[in-house]
Structures are given as structure tokens and as C-alpha cells.
Amino acid sequence: MSNPVVTVDPRVAKATRGSTPNASKAKRARRWRERLEVIGFTGPALLVFVLFVFVPIGYAIVLSLFDGTPTAPIRNFVGFQNFTEIFTTGRGETLGQPWFWNAVRNNFIIAAMSLLIQGPIAIGVALLLNRKMKFRGFFRLMIFVPYVLSEVITGVIFSLMLSPQGALNDWLTRLGFEQFTNFMWLMDTSAAPADAGFFSILGSRTFWAMFAILTWKYVGLAIILFLAGLSGVPEELNEAAAIDGASWWQTQRKITIPLLGPTIRIWAFLSLIGSFQLFDMVWILTGQQPGRTGLHTMATFMVDQGMNRNRVGFGSAIAIVLFVITLIIALTYQKFILSRDIGKES
Amino acid sequence: MATATLDSRRIVDQELKKKRVFSWSQPWVYLVALVALALSIGPVIFVVLGGFRTNPQLLLNPGGLPDPWVWDNYGQILDPSTRFGPMFFGQVIASLSIALLTTAFVVLLGVSVAYAIARFNLKSGPVLFSIFAAGLMFPATIAILPTWMILQSVNLVGTWAGVIIPQVAFALPTTVVILTPFIKAIPKELEEAASLDGTSRTGFFFRILLPLAKPGMVTVGVLAFVGSWNAYMLPLFVLRVGGAHVPIGPFDASVTLPLGVQAFQTQFSSSTTMIMAFTSLAMIPALIFFLAMEKHIVNGLSGAVKG
Numbered sequence: 105m106s107n108p109v110v111t112v113d114p115r116v117a118k119a120t121r122g123s124t125p126n127a128s129k130a131k132r133a134r135r136w137r138e139r140l141e142v143i144g145f146t147g148p149a150l151l152v153f154v155l156f157v158f159v160p161i162g163y164a165i166v167l168s169l170f171d172g173t174p175t176a177p178i179r180n181f182v183g184f185q186n187f188t189e190i191f192t193t194g195r196g197e198t199l200g201q202p203w204f205w206n207a208v209r210n211n212f213i214i215a216a217m218s219l220l221i222q223g224p225i226a227i228g229v230a231l232l233l234n235r236k237m238k239f240r241g242f243f244r245l246m247i248f249v250p251y252v253l254s255e256v257i258t259g260v261i262f263s264l265m266l267s268p269q270g271a272l273n274d275w276l277t278r279l280g281f282e283q284f285t286n287f288m289w290l291m292d293t294s295a296a297p298a299d300a301g302f303f304s305i306l307g308s309r310t311f312w313a314m315f316a317i318l319t320w321k322y323v324g325l326a327i328i329l330f331l332a333g334l335s336g337v338p339e340e341l342n343e344a345a346a347i348d349g350a351s352w353w354q355t356q357r358k359i360t361i362p363l364l365g366p367t368i369r370i371w372a373f374l375s376l377i378g379s380f381q382l383f384d385m386v387w388i389l390t391g392q393q394p395g396r397t398g399l400h401t402m403a404t405f406m407v408d409q410g411m412n413r414n415r416v417g418f419g420s421a422i423a424i425v426l427f428v429i430t431l432i433i434a435l436t437y438q439k440f441i442l443s444r445d446i447g448k449e450s
Numbered sequence: 451m452a453t454a455t456l457d458s459r460r461i462v463d464q465e466l467k468k469k470r471v472f473s474w475s476q477p478w479v480y481l482v483a484l485v486a487l488a489l490s491i492g493p494v495i496f497v498v499l500g501g502f503r504t505n506p507q508l509l510l511n512p513g514g515l516p517d518p519w520v521w522d523n524y525g526q527i528l529d530p531s532t533r534f535g536p537m538f539f540g541q542v543i544a545s546l547s548i549a550l551l552t553t554a555f556v557v558l559l560g561v562s563v564a565y566a567i568a569r570f571n572l573k574s575g576p577v578l579f580s581i582f583a584a585g586l587m588f589p590a591t592i593a594i595l596p597t598w599m600i601l602q603s604v605n606l607v608g609t610w611a612g613v614i615i616p617q618v619a620f621a622l623p624t625t626v627v628i629l630t631p632f633i634k635a636i637p638k639e640l641e642e643a644a645s646l647d648g649t650s651r652t653g654f655f656f657r658i659l660l661p662l663a664k665p666g667m668v669t670v671g672v673l674a675f676v677g678s679w680n681a682y683m684l685p686l687f688v689l690r691v692g693g694a695h696v697p698i699g700p701f702d703a704s705v706t707l708p709l710g711v712q713a714f715q716t717q718f719s720s721s722t723t724m725i726m727a728f729t730s731l732a733m734i735p736a737l738i739f740f741l742a743m744e745k746h747i748v749n750g751l752s753g754a755v756k757g
Contacts, residue, residue: 138570141651145566146578149559149622156597156619157585163596177599232482243483245744247490252740252747253733254680256708260715260729261497264722271496274513324490328748381591384682388712403591410595411687423592431587 167420186421207400215379226326251324259388295398310397333367402426501727523727540701541710549678556674560625568633585623612688625670632666672746
């Protein structure tokens, strides 16, 4: 680094010197004004943001080192004991409570299935709805409906439909599938016991019912995102391919879907993060007791421990582990998958 | 020569059009679209229809049409003199107020900080932007327990403010990340011209920038509103555990609609059709808002995606 060469025009220097008292006063006043402006524009947002995002997260780290309760959060310093409890005795022995590793397993299975099942469904429907057809706007709007309903309303709707005397069992009976009725769709406890196998969750009807409901709720978002992405694919490409004799499916597979790649990768990212933060729907569908059906996710386990069992310290430790897992996944995904798109776009 | 190619192109276009309209796969497309339609709104229709039944009707024939149609469930909930009316309208008021206040603060704070980052030539500008962008890495879920404790220590549990402030804080990252590039794209010359006319930066902000930034503000505002309207976890901690009573006139506005719907389901579990009517009515404000704002929501979502 070399020193900057400062050239001062003598006339300018003289002129500024000449007008020193007033000008510098005005200058100082302006500078103060500008400082005030900066504070006024950034201060409130920064304050709210730091106080209610960074401080709670810092506080979570502090809380996780104590065995506190909501009324006495910072009492009984226990060091890393909460973390060792999560990782070692988490399976089965934690006061007979549901276990952390099963929650982690559920999150991973839901994340993987969301990508593998919701993705293809959404791509298929989006490709269809992208064709010229009547009532296209109407179809698009209606497919968006599940996404705009809140998780609670969705949960209530389906808990009513899937109740033993609900519509699903009625429709199954009418269609002649009586052997499938009278399931306790939302109360299959086969995966709940501590000695149930690690993959017993895949045999749980409640798990599959819940995954179907999650798909119902979130596939609309994927479709909307893909349709937005498809609107950026030039029509001429499809026409050119059609002239060359490509079938509709060939055009989609070789041209449209690859061009949709960036959108798909972003959706997958959102879906992954969402799967790991999953709380609302599970909490509501299981009547606030996911443990009964072995359906805990990390977030429901955290709330169950922290709020219902008053173990704020242990709950905070779970929150931190959840954060670290999410962060690792997010960073890995960005480094290996999203980085392609970012490089290309700029 | 030129006309010939144009003509041939037109012919090809026409042929393509014909092909598209009369393609054999067209009925198949409609079939799939109809199935998707039925799957996505079927459950909603089931619940809305359920509200028009009596409980015995529902038990006898849960999957068919109501026979006869009963208006009583909806009537009771919409009648402020019953025990249900004050609950329903109070919850609508609570949800609406919390969502509107959240939106107002998010947009106001977001647009001013985005303006400062985009236009003040601050040395700390990029740092400021990264601080807010880093917030995207912290989902509200993981901060819920400490937020609850902090709100308790400042006596905000059980109040609307206890929901609004953390919601604003967690909505700011998306807002700033969307609005900063948006404001950067507004031509600098406008500001230079304004400053020549003696307008200060604050004056420029209120008189020129805010009107120009409106589309961006609508987008982030709609996202904040949606988030707040559907929020469950934070109100669950702040309003349910707080258990405060917020009377507004004859209405009980202590909880938001999601909490209210859930509480209704537990409290009146003996009357499924009543739950259905309550749930259906709770959907209506959201559906109207979302269908009206569909374009903005989609833009916001894909905008947030493109980052």
C-alpha cells in the first residue's frame, strides 16, 4: 500500500481557508445532521433485531448450561450435562420421555421424503398447468388454497376427516375398502414404545397420514414456485423442439426441466430447512402429544421439554443442537448445490 | 424472400397452435388438473359442508351432502349475543390487529434501514446488510424458549406486543434482503436532482422514495402479514401461557384465530359440526386476503427465493 498522493489546488485551499468559521460550522452541523439521520434510519430496526434475534439466541446458549425452570432459568449450573443427556441417554432412558434420536430420525425421514415425493408431484402438476388450457388461472388459484390456510386450520380439518367416525372411513366403506376403515389414523402407537425398532416409524399409519397432510399443505407452494420458474422458460424453445419433432414429454425432459433446475434447487433448500424446523402441524395433529405416536420432531421435542415439562435448560440445549444441524445442512447444500446457480447468475 | 419466410413461419405457428389445441393428451391434462383440484379443495369443502349439518347427520352420513341444510351452527358463531360470537369476533380482531401492526412495523423499519444501506454510502453499510442477512440463518423456532423467558421478564407475556415485537424482529432479515436491492435499483439521479433542489435525505425518503418503493413494500408487507396471520408457535407461548384477558367491547380478543380454532376444538369436542363451522369461518378472512393478494404473494415468494 502506497501513500496516496494528495494534490491540493492552491486556489481551492485558499478559498476554503478563507471561509473557515461559517463553512466549518455549517459543515459540522451537516455532519451531525447526517449522523442523526443514520441513527434514525438504522437504529430502531437494528435495536429490535439485535434485542429479539441475537439476544435470545445468545441467551439460549446460556440457558443450555443450566438445569433451569421457567421461573428460575439460571439456577443449577450443570455445564454440558444437558448436551450429554441429549446424545447419550437420549434413547429411552430420559425419564421415560420420548427420545431425541427418534426425533432426529423423523426429521431426516420427512426431509428425504419431501424431496423425493413432493418434488416430482409438484414438477408434474406444474408442467401440466403450464400448458395452454381453459380455466388455467382458476386451477392455479385453487391449488394455492392449501398453502394459504394456516397449519392449525389444516390440522383441525384433517383431524376431523381422519377421526374414526370421519369422512375418510366413510368414503373408504362406500368404495368397498372396508378392511381399511376404523383405523385410528392419527393414533397409531406402534412406533411409540422405546423398544420399537429404529425404522418402525415407516410402519406407522399416523406417520404416513401426517406425511400425506404435509404434502397436501406444502406441495402447492412448490407448484407455485415451479410455475413462476416455468414462466421464465422461453416459449420459442418448446416451439423449436416441436418443429424438430420432439414429443411433449421429450421437450419437458430435455429442455424445460433442466431450465427449471435453479428453481428446483432453491425449492429443495426451502423444503429441507422447513422439514427440520417442522413443529406446528405435528403438534396439532397429535393433540400436542407427539410422543404417544412416536412422531416427535426436534422442534416438538424441544417445546415438549421446555414448555410442558418446564425443562428450559434441556429444551435450549435441544434448540442449539437443532440449530447446528440445520446450519450444517444449509451450508453444505449451499456450498455443493446452490453455488452452481449463484456462479451462473452473476 | 423475407415475406416467404414470414409466411412459412406463420403457417408453422398455426399448425402448432392447431396441434396444441387438438392434442390427444388434452382430456388427460384436464383430468389430472381436476384430480389435483379435488384433492386440494376437497378437504376444505368437506369442513365447510360439515358446518351445515347437525351432529347426528354427520355421524350417519359424513361423506355426503348435508340433508337438510342447517344454518344454526354458522348462525350461532356469527351472533355476538351467543357465547361463540364474542370468541370468534374477538379472535378476528386480535389476529387482524397483530398482523396489521406487525406488517406496519416490519415495512417501516425495513424500508428505512434498507434505504440507509442502499444509499447512505456508509462504511458500515455492507456490514449492516450482512448482520441482517445473517438473521436468515436463525429460524424463530430455535429462539422460542429464550424469547418466552425474555418476554416474561419484561412483562410482555399475554400481551399483543409480546407477539408483535419478536415477529417484527424475525421478519426483518427477509425484508431487508428483498428491499435493499430494490431500493438500489431506483435511479440515483432522482436523489441528486432532489438534493440540488435542497431536499434533505429524510425529505427525499418520505416524499420520493416511499412512493417509488411501494411495489417492494407491498411484497414484503404481504409476506409479513401472511406470516403473522398464520403464526402458531409464538402466540402459543405468549398468549396461551400468558393467559391474559383482552376484552375489546363485548369481544374477547385474548388469543389469535389459530389458537382460538385449536382451543375451540378441545373445548367443544362434543360438537364436531360446530368445530367445522368455526373452522370454516376462520378460513374466510385469510382466503379472501390471499386470493386478492395472490400475485404479490407469488412475487414475494419467488423474489425471496431468488434473493
